[in-house]
Amino acid sequence: MKKELPYYYNVEVGWTGKRKSIVSGPNLPVLQVAAPPEFDGEEGSWTPEHLYVASVGVCFMTTFLAIAQVSRLAVVSLTVLAKGRLDRIAGVGFQVTEIVLTPRLVVSSSRDLERAAAILQKAEKNCLISNSVKTKVRLEPEIYSNQTPAYPCPPIAAAEAFKS
Numbered sequence: 557m558k559k560e561l562p563y564y565y566n567v568e569v570g571w572t573g574k575r576k577s578i579v580s581g582p583n584l585p586v587l588q589v590a591a592p593p594e595f596d597g598e599e600g601s602w603t604p605e606h607l608y609v610a611s612v613g614v615c616f617m618t619t620f621l622a623i624a625q626v627s628r629l630a631v632v633s634l635t636v637l638a639k640g641r642l643d644r645i646a647g648v649g650f651q652v653t654e655i656v657l658t659p660r661l662v663v664s665s666s667r668d669l670e671r672a673a674a675i676l677q678k679a680e681k682n683c684l685i686s687n688s689v690k691t692k693v694r695l696e697p698e699i700y701s702n703q704t705p706a707y708p709c710p711p712i713a714a715a716e717a718f719k720s
Contacts, residue, residue, distance in 0.1 A: 613638030620679035
């Protein structure tokens with residue numbers, strides 16, 4: 557049984573030296589995080605910027621999968637490329653100004669392509685992380701049907717709605 561709202565998600569960030577830290581939470585693995593090289597951090601570490609962009613991508617994916625399950629959409633595979641743009645805004649400072657999500661979705665039947673596009677759009681509108689941040693989130697989906705030989709399907713009408 558689900559608990560009553562509000563829900564709380566607790567994490568602890570501990571400094572480990574230089575511009576590095578660990579992130580931990582109850583019943584969660586420890587994650588090492590550092591500033592990015594652009595801000596005197598070390599190459600090869602997860603950064604707050606990566607985690608911010610990843611949170612939007614993961615939330616979009618889990619929202620889509622929940623809606624697809626309820627809608628009985630047969631998903632063969634799904635990956636989401638999330639690309640965040642960091643800019644310096646006059647009078648504000650550094651800010652992630654846009655995150656472009658490129659979901660690559662394969663559905664089992666070409667009959668489901670239009671419906672899949674509509675569900676992607678619904679997931680983008682209902683992702684709680686996207687709805688919680690001020691960064692513009694833009695969706696650029698790629699939807700395929702599972703077929704042999706595998707090749708991209710022609711663009712579908714519903715996907716054109718994402719280009720605005």
